[in-house]
Amino acid sequence: MLFELPEPYLTLRAEARALADSVRDHAAEADERDDIDPRMRAALAGSGLAALTVPGRFGGRDERVDSLAITVVREQLAATSAHLDSLFVMQGIGSHAIGVGGTAAVRQRWLGPIGRVEAIAALALTEPDVGSDLRAITTTLTRDGDELVIDGRKSFITNAGDADVYTVLVRDGDGYSLVLVPATTPGLAVEKPYQIIAPHVLGDVVLDRVRVPADHLVGAAGEGFRPVLDTLATFRVSVAGAAVGLAEAALREAVRHTTSREQFGTPLARLGPVPAMLATCWTEIEMARALTYRAAAAAAHDPREGLHLASLAKVGATEAAGRVVDRCVQVMGRFGLVRGSVIERLYREARPMRVYEGSTEVLLDSLAKQLVRRFTEV
Numbered sequence: 001m002l003f004e005l006p007e008p009y010l011t012l013r014a015e016a017r018a019l020a021d022s023v024r025d026h027a028a029e030a031d032e033r034d035d036i037d038p039r040m041r042a043a044l045a046g047s048g049l050a051a052l053t054v055p056g057r058f059g060g061r062d063e064r065v066d067s068l069a070i071t072v073v074r075e076q077l078a079a080t081s082a083h084l085d086s087l088f089v090m091q092g093i094g095s096h097a098i099g100v101g102g103t104a105a106v107r108q109r110w111l112g113p114i115g116r117v118e119a120i121a122a123l124a125l126t127e128p129d130v131g132s133d134l135r136a137i138t139t140t141l142t143r144d145g146d147e148l149v150i151d152g153r154k155s156f157i158t159n160a161g162d163a164d165v166y167t168v169l170v171r172d173g174d175g176y177s178l179v180l181v182p183a184t185t186p187g188l189a190v191e192k193p194y195q196i197i198a199p200h201v202l203g204d205v206v207l208d209r210v211r212v213p214a215d216h217l218v219g220a221a222g223e224g225f226r227p228v229l230d231t232l233a234t235f236r237v238s239v240a241g242a243a244v245g246l247a248e249a250a251l252r253e254a255v256r257h258t259t260s261r262e263q264f265g266t267p268l269a270r271l272g273p274v275p276a277m278l279a280t281c282w283t284e285i286e287m288a289r290a291l292t293y294r295a296a297a298a299a300a301h302d303p304r305e306g307l308h309l310a311s312l313a314k315v316g317a318t319e320a321a322g323r324v325v326d327r328c329v330q331v332m333g334r335f336g337l338v339r340g341s342v343i344e345r346l347y348r349e350a351r352p353m354r355v356y357e358g359s360t361e362v363l364l365d366s367l368a369k370q371l372v373r374r375f376t377e378v
């Protein structure tokens with residue numbers, strides 16, 4: 001028996017590779033923008049692949065969002081363009097809670113357009129003073145008649161400025177709620193006070209007495225973490241897929257360079273520790289891919305049940321990608337350091353993956369607690 005992806009996913013992989021190939025020449029330029037690149041957006045819309053990010057009832061490809069499908073697509077897209085990869089997955093991360101807990105009217109209004117890339121989605125959890133410890137958020141929700149009133153500031157929000165709709169985590173009395181806020185709502189403003197080392201469309205979302213109708217609550221009042229957890233359980237493993245794709249792209253570059261360049265009369269790929277460094281990269285990539293597919297298949301079956309595997313895969317694959325891309329830069333010598341080169345871009349793109357959607361340390365801390373419980377059960 002071969003441990004290979006089953007057929008529908010092989011076809012999907014080919015579709016995603018075709019999309020990535022179609023934007024390859026434009027990837028470097030798009031990755032440097034701080035807003036969504038229209039050509040990337042058109043290519044994603046034209047591919048139909050964004051339909052994977054919403055449920056079947058609202059124009060999605062599958063009855064419910066399939067973590068393995070998302071993972072397989074991200075592996076291909078991240079190898080070519082971080083911009084396109086982020087654009088694809090954020091349609092799901094930004095809208096999943098709506099599918100899980102949105103009212104019928106809100107689902108009907110947003111999910112179809114998001115799956116067709118006619119609307120752009122965002123998820124706003126982080127605040128200037130709050131990252132990993134989301135229970136410390138200070139953005140508030142109050143009620144005024146039939147309206148919900150939101151006050152606060154969300155920070156480092158992907159797609160800020162381009163999003164048509166934000167799903168915002170707020171403090172709601174003693175609990176936490178999730179509220180959908182259309183970008184055109186009066187009182188919502190976007191600021192872009194920073195740029196990070198990796199290409200990413202990011203910004204802060206300022207919410208100044210923003211008012212939305214009561215049916216914009218996503219999920220039950222006071223239980224906003226439930227749809228957030230559903231979102232993470234479905235999409236976290238796909239970061240591992242993106243990391244595997246990125247690492248393999250880096251290794252390809254390193255092999256190309258070290259087989260074509262000679263020093264001391266020998267190709268670099270056969271010199272000193274270089275061959276072992278390349279083979280170590282390959283080993284780490286294959287190990288990461290095996291765990292990633294296993295975790296993605298588990299998440300596709302039952303996202304909550306598979307969450308520990310998704311966390312293991314996210315930590316394992318993003319940390320491996322960091323090591324791989326660093327070695328690849330090293331074996332390419334000064335050519336690995338040239339700004340704008342493929343390898344330099346991959347080096348920068350790999351770094352944030354270990355921070356967002358659960359940093360390595362936060363996930364390891366949670367995994368360690370689960371490990372002790374599991375291994376001490378009788």
Ligand SMILES: Cc1cc2nc3c(=O)[nH]c(=O)nc-3n(C[C@H](O)[C@H](O)[C@H](O)COP(=O)(O)OP(=O)(O)OC[C@H]3O[C@@H](n4cnc5c(N)ncnc54)[C@H](O)[C@@H]3O)c2cc1C
Binds near residue numbers: 123352
């Ligand atoms: C490219 C990018 C895109 C992003 N997009 C979004 C988005 O769309 N929406 C959104 O809401 N947020 C987004 N974020 C924010 C992201 O979710 C946070 O960066 C992340 O939650 C970590 O929070 P922090 O950066 O404030 O780090 P902190 O929480 O301040 O942590 C700093 C360091 O301390 C460690 N640490 C923290 N707590 C613990 C602990 N309990 N145990 C051990 N170590 C700990 C962390 O691992 C980290 O190394 C994005 C971030 C990046 C980089």
